[in-house]
Amino acid sequence: MAPPILPTTKTPAAPRKRGRLKVFLGMSPGVGKTYEMLRAARRRKAEGDDVVVGVVETHGRKETMSLLRGLEVMARSPIAYRDRTLLEFDLDGAVARRPGLLLVDEYAHSNAPGSRHPKRWQDVEEILDAGIDVWTTLNVQHLESLSDVVLRITSVRQRESVPDSALSRADDIELVDITPEELRKRLAEGKVYVPETARLASDNFFKVENLTALRELALRRAAQTVDDQLVARLREQGVPGPWAAGERILVLIAGDAMAAPLVRAGRRLSDMMMDAPWTVTHVDRPSGARHGVGSAGKLSDALKLAEQLGGRTVVLSGDDVVRAVMDHAHQNNVTQIVLAKGRDSRLSEWLGRSLAAELLRQARGVAIHVITDGVDLEEKTLREPRLRLTGGWRGYAVGAACVVAATGLALLLDRTFERVDLGVIYLSAVLAAGVLYGLKPALAAATVAFLTYNFLFLQPKYSFAIGSPTDVLTLIVFWAVALTTGFLAGRVREQAKTAQRRASAVSALLAASQRLTGVGDRTTAARILAEQTAAAAGAGAVVLLPVNDELTLVAGAPTKTPLDAEAMAAARWAWEKGEPAGHGTGTLPQARWTFRPLQGVRDRAGVAGIEAAALSPGSDEEKLALALLDQGAVAVERADLAGQAVETETLRRTDRFRGALMNSVSHDLRTPLSTVLGASTTLIDLGDKLKPEVRADLLLSIREEAERLSRYVGDLLDMTRLEGGGLNIRADWVDVRDVLNAAGKRVARRLGARKMTRDFPAQLSLVMVDQGLLEQALVNILENAIVYSPDGSTVELAAYEDRGSVVISIEDEGKGIPTAELERVFDKFRRMEEPSDRTKGAGLGLAIAKGFVEAMNGRIAAASPIMDGKGTRILISLPKAVVTHPSLL
Template sequence: MPADDPKRPDPEALLAAAVKAGRGRLKVFLGMAPGVGKTYEMLRAARRRKADGQDVLIGLVETHGRRETESLLRGMDVLPRKPIDHRGHVMMEFDLDTALARRPALLLVDEYAHSNAPGSRHPKRWQDVEELLAAGIDIWTTLNVQHLESLVDVVQRITGVRQRETVPDSALSRADAIELIDITPEELRDRLGEGKVYVPETARLASENFFKVENLTALRELALRRAAQTVDDQLVAAMREKGVEGPWAAGERILVLVGGDAMASGLVRAGRRLSDMMMDAPWTVTHVDRLDQPARGPAAAARLRDALKLAEQLGGSTVVLSGADIVATVMAYARRNNVTQIVIGKSADSRWRELLGRSLAAALLREARGAAIHVVTEATHEAVVEVPARRPRVDWTAYLLAAGCVAAATVVAWGLDVAFDRVDLGMIFLAAVLAAGVLRGLRPALAAATVAFLVYNYMFLEPRHSFAIGTPTDFLTLVVFWAVALAAGGLAGRVRDQGRDAQRRASAVSALLAASRTFSAAAGREAAAKALAEQTAAAVGAKAVVLLPANGELQPAAGAPTLEELDAAPMAAARWAWERGEAAGFGTGTLPQTRWTFWPLEGVRSRAGVAGVEAGAMVAGSEDERLLLALLEQGAVALERAELATEAVETETLRRADRFRSALLNSISHDLRTPLSTVLGASSTLIDYGKGMTAAVRDDLLLSIREEAERLNRYVGNLLDMTRLEGGALRLRTDWTDVRDVLGAAAERVSRRLETRILARDFPVELSLVRADSSLLEQAVVNILENAIAYSQDGARIEMAAYEDRSNVVISIEDEGRGIPTAELEQVFEKFRRMEEPTDRHQGAGLGLSISKGFVDAMGGRIAAASPIHDGKGTRILISLPKAIATPHHLL
C-alpha cells in the first residue's frame, strides 16, 4: 500500500466507539493510598468546571473531616444522601434515583470501590456509576490502586492487609480518562503526622503499619504502572479508531514470531526476558499460517503447540495469523497494534538466500520502520530430524489429467496448423496449462507447462520433430512461452489451492457454528456430553467418548456412534488427562501405547471432563486437529454452562425451600401458638377458678377453648393438605357429584363462624353433575368461605351461587369486603400470601386459597379471582369444573 494512501480504521475499534457514543464519560482520579489528595484535586477541578458555567453536581464526597476538602464544597450543589435502614441502624448512602432524575452534566461520586449498604439497588458503587454512565451522565470518581481486583494478592503481600472492597480491572479499563494524583511517600507521611489524613491516634497506628515508606513506595510503583498501562491501552484504541499505523514508541510492546522449528521455545523465553528488561512490557507470541504451504509435519506442529502453550504459561498472549506473505502479515499486525520490538529467530540460511536478501531477517529489516528487530541465532547447528507420521500419497490422477489437457491441446493445435496458416498455436497450449492449474492445482500446472513447452517445440517449431531450435526468434518465443505458462499455471494453481483452503476453513467454521447451536440446545450435562461426542466423531470420522466426573470418579458419560466400555489402559490415560490437565494416550508422551487419545475439557471456571478420540483418526497439527480442539473448547464451555444451570436450579429450589420453611415457621410461631395460648389460658382458668365461676363464664371459656381448638385443627389441616400437594401425595376419589350438595355441606361447616354475617345461596333447580372428588371440592369451598368471612365486616352479605354454561359448572362466591388490590390478583393463590391488614383471624397462615387452587387444579378445573366487583369493594372467587359432555345451547 502506498504511503500516501488513507488507512482504514479498525472495524472493532469503530464498533467500540459507537457503543460508547451514547454513554457518559468516566474520569478516575487514581492514587497510591488514602491521603494523597484525590478528592481534593477532584473538587478543585469541579469548581473550575462550575466557574466555566457547567452543570456540576456533588453526588457524594467523603471529606473524612479534612477542613481543606470541606472548604471546597462551599457554593457547590450537593445531592442529599439517602437514608437506608439496616438492622436498626440508619446508613446514609448515595441517592442513585435522584441523581438519574437530576441528570447533571457532570456528577462527582467519590470512592469508586465503596460497598453499598444492604438494601441498595447495587451492592457496589462502581455498579451505580455504570448505570449513571449508561444514562449519558459524565462521572468523576476516585480510586486507590490497592482496590483493583487483580492487585489484591500483591497488595496483601506488600502491606499484610487484604482489601475487602475491590473494583474489577475491566471497570477501570473502560475509563475515558485517568489522572494520577502522586506525591512522594515522605510527603504523605508528613501529611499523616500533621493530622491531614486521620485523627492522631489512628494516624500513629497507620504510620507504624500500612503507611511504611517501603509499602508506600511499592504502592506508588503499582499506581504509576497501572496508570501507564491504561494510557497505553487508550493510545492503541485511538490509533485503531483513526486508522493510524504505528509504531509510536510511547510504550514498549513486544511481538515474538515463532514457527515449528527447534528455536520456537527459545524465542518465547527470549521474548519473556526482553519484557522483563523493559519493565514488564506487554508481549505477544505469534505464528503465521501460510495459506500457500502444505500442512506442517507432526513434530513441527507439536513444537509450535508447545511454544504457544509456554508463552501463555509465562504470562504472554498468543495469536495465530493467516497470510501468504509472512513479512507483510507480521508488519500489518505490528503497525495495527503499535508493536515497537519484534523478536525473530535466524537459522542457518543458505549463502544465496542471504546474498539475495530473501532471508526472513533481511526482509523484516527492510520493512520495519520504527520498530526494533531482535534476531536470535541458533545455539547449535545440530539438525532436527523430523519423522513424518505418514508420507503423503502422490495423486497421479492429477498429473494424468494435466497430460490429458496437453494432449487435447496438441490435437487441436495440429488440426489448426493443417487447416490454416500463421496460427498462434502457443495460446492453445497456454489454455491447457491454465486448465490443469484450475482443475488440479499448482504442481500439475507446472508439470503441464513443462510438457507443453517440449511438445510445442517438437511438433510445431522448425525444424519439426526435433528438440533443436532453428532461429533465435523461435528460441525467444519458447522461453517467453515457457515463462508465461509457468507463471499462469502457477497462479491458477495457487488460486485453486487457496480457494480449497478457504473452503476447508469455511467448512470448519460451519461445523463449529453447527456445534455451537447443538450445544446451546443441550438441556443438561448428559445432553451436552452426548452432543459433544457426536460432533467430535463427525469431525474426525472416528469413534469418540466423553467422560465426566461422578461421585469423585471419572466415568464414561457419552459416546459416538455408541458408548464403548474402556479397559484399564484408556481409563488410566483419561484419568491422567483429568488430573494433570494434559493430553494423554496415543500420539502423546503419556501412555502412548493406548488406542485412544484424551484431552481435558477446560471450562472457564474449572475442568469439566475429558474427551477421547480413537487412535489414528487425524495427523497431529493438521486442520482436523485444530477443528477438534476448537470443538472441545466449545464443548467444555457447554458442559460447564449445563452444570451451572443445574446448580442454579438447585440453588433456586433451596431458596424456595428456605422461603417455604421460613414462612412455615412464621405461621407456626403465630398462627399455632395463638390458639394454643388461648386454650391453655382458658383451661388453666377453669381448673384454678372454675368452682367459683358462674355458669355463663364457664360456658364462655369452654366455647373459647372449642373455637380455638377448631381453629388450630384448621391450620394443621391446611398444612397437611399443602404438604400432600407439594409432595405429590394427593389421591383423587372422583365420582359423579352434585355441586349443590357440596356447597350446602360447606355452608354448614362454616355456619358457626358467620356470626352476624349473612350467607345467601343462589342455586338453580337443576344442575348437571360433574366428575369430582366431593371431599376435596368441599374443602376448597370451605377455605374460600373462611377467607370471605375473615375479610368481611359484621353484618356483611356473602353470596354463594352455582350455575352452568355449555361446557362447565361454575361456583361463584362473593363477599363485600375491602377487596384485593389489582396488582395482587395474580399472586392471591400463592402459598403464604396474606393481606397486610389484620382480620378477625389475625393474619392466618395464608394457605387457604393456595390449597383451594391445588385441589381444583388436581380435579381438572380452574379457579380465578376478580376484584373489585361493586363500588370499589368486594371480591368474587370463581371455580369452573368441566362437564363430561357439553350441553347443547337450547337445553341451557
C-alpha cells in the same frame, strides 16, 4: 359488573445521554484524593455549576471538612442491619435531585446488606445511566486485577474491589500523587489516621517499599488508561495508526528453528520497553503449504512458550503475509515488529522479495527488528504464497498422459486440417494436469508439452532447433501461459481443498454444538463428546468425570476401553494440575494416551483422552479436536450445573415446605388446641361456679377454635391431596350462582360487622365443574377476603360471562396486595402479614383455591389495588363447553 380495565401501554421514553465519569486515582489512603476532588468541585461551584455532594468520607480530617462548607450535601439513607442503623448513600435521592455534577467518594465501597446494589461502583453506574456526571475516588489496590499483586506486596488482602472494566469506562482519570516520604510524614502528623492507628499503619501497610510499589502501579494504570482512551479517540476520528503513545510489540514467527528464539527476543524487548504489551503471531495461508509434523510442532511449542512468558498469541489468516501483518499492526496500534531473517538468495534480496524487505517497504510509523541466526530457516513458507505440491508419481503420470492425449489429437487435426492452432490443445492438457493434481504436475506437463510441440509441429520438424524468430516468441508465450495456467489451476484446487477442510471442521463443530446443546445430564454429554472427538481425531477417545471425588471413566469411542495404570496416572495428573499429560507431553510421556483437562467456565469439568500419536501438533485435526474439547467441557459443566440446580431447588422447596409446615403445626394448630383445652378445663373444674355469660363465652371460644382447627386440618389435607396428585374430579353441570350462594352461607357467621353483596345476571351459562371443589375454593377466597377487610367494609360476589368462559369475581375493600407480591399471592404458606395471634390462617387458602381451579381447567388471578389504592379482586375464569355467539350475550 364490568370486566376490569386493562392498563394502557406507555410509549418508552427516549434514552438519556450517559453522564461522564471522572476518577481521582491514588496509590493509597491519605494521598489527598478526596481533598483534591472537593477543591475542584468548589471551583466548578464558583463557575455556576450545580454541584452536589452525594457522599464524602472525611475521616475526621479538618482540612477536608472545611472544603464541604458552601456545598450542598445530601442526607444519607438509613438501612437497618443487625439491630442497628447504617447510613448509606441515597441513590434514589440522587437520581431524583439530578444535579449537574455529583460527588461520590470511595468508588470501591461495599454497601450495607439490603441496599439495591452490593457495591458503590454499581450505584455510580446507575447514576451515569441517568445522565448525571459523577466524580469519585479510588485507590489503585482496589482494582480487581491487582488484588494478588497487592497481596504479595503488602501482605494485606483487599476486601473491597472494583472490576477493571469499570475504571476503563471512566471518561477522565486524574492521578493524585505524592512521594512515599511525604505520605509517611502526613501519617506521622495525624493527617491520615488517629495517632495510635497511624503508628500501626506506618509499621505495616505504609512501609516505604510498599508505597513505592503501589505508586508504580498507580502510575502504570493511569498511563495505560490514558493510552487506551487515546487509541479509542483516534480510531473514532479515523486517524490512521499506529500511534506511538505507548509501545506495542508484534513478534512474527513460522514453524522453524527460530520460532522459540524470536519469542524470547520479544519478551526481552518488552522488558526493555517498561513491560510493553507484546503479541506473538503466525500467518496461516489458506492456499499455502500445510505444515509438516516437525514444523507444526515447533510452531505449537513457540506459541505455548509465548503464553508462559506472559505474551498474547494470535493466528492470522491470509495469502498475502505482509498485508495480513500490517493490517493487524494498524488495527492494534503496533509500534514494534520482530521477525527473523533467513538465508535468502541473492536474487531474492536484489528483487526485494524477502519478508523483511517487504515489511520495511510498507511499514509506516513501525520499527522493524530483524533477528539473524546461523540456523537455516524455513522462511520460504513465510515469504511467498506457495502452494502445497501434491500429486506424487501419479500426478506426473496423469500429466504425461494428458500431453500424450493432446499430441495424438494434435497429430490427427494437423493431418485433417491445414491451419489449426495446436498450442491451445496443449494448454488444455496443462490445465487438466493442474486441476487434477496441483502445481508440480502442471509445471512438468507444461515443460513436456513445450518440447513436444517444438519437436513435432514447428520447423524444422523432428528437431529441438528453432527455425524462426516468430516461433521463439510463440514458444516463450506458450510456456509462460502454460506455467500461469498450471499455477492458477493448482492454486484453485488447493483453495478448494482448504475450503472443504474448513467447511468440514465447521460442520463438525456445528453438529457437536447441536447435539451438546440439548443434553440434560453429564454422562450423555461425555458420551457425545467422546464420539465427536474420536471422529475428529480418527482414533479412540475417552472422557473421565469426577464421581464421588474419584476420576472415573464414563464414556469412550469407538468403544469404552479400560485404561491401564499409567494412563490413569496421567489422567489424574491432568485433572489435578489442569495441564496436559501423557504421550507427547512432559508428564508421563510413556502413556498410550494424551489427556487434556476439560476446562469449563467456572472450573474443570473432567478429563478427555486421545490415543497416542493420533494428532500432529498444530495440525487442522488437532485444532478441531481442541475446539471440540472446549465446547464439550462447557456442555459437561452446564449439564452438571443443571443437575445441581434441580437438586438444590428441590431441596430448597422441600426445606421451605417442611419449615412452613412445622411452623403451621407448631403455631396454627397448637394455639386453637390450647384455647380449647383451657376453656374445657375451666368448664369442668368451675362449671357450676361460673356465671352464665362466662360459661357461654367459654363455649363460644371452644366452638370457634374447634372450627378454626378444623379449617387448618382441612387445608393441610387438601394441600396433601394436591401435592400427591390424589385429587378426584367429579364434574357435572353447575350454575356458579348457586355455588356462590352456598359459599356465602358457609362464611356468613364470620362476616361480623362486614356486609356481603351479590351481583348476578338474570341468566348465566352452566359450566362443567366439580361443585364441591369449586365451593371449597370460593370459601377459601371469601375467608381470606373477610380476614383482610376492615369492619364496616363490603365483600362483593359477582358473576358474568363472555364468549368462552364464565367469570367469578370476589372483591374486598381491604388494604390490598403490594404489586411485587401479586405473582406470589397464590404460593403456599404465603401471608401478606405476620399477625401475632395467627388468626389469619396458615397461608394455604389461596394456594388450595388455585390448585382446585386449575384442576378443573380454570384460571385464577389477583388484581390490586382496584380503587383509591385499596382493595383486592380475585377472578376465576371457568371454560364453557360451547362458545356463545356475541349476539346472545
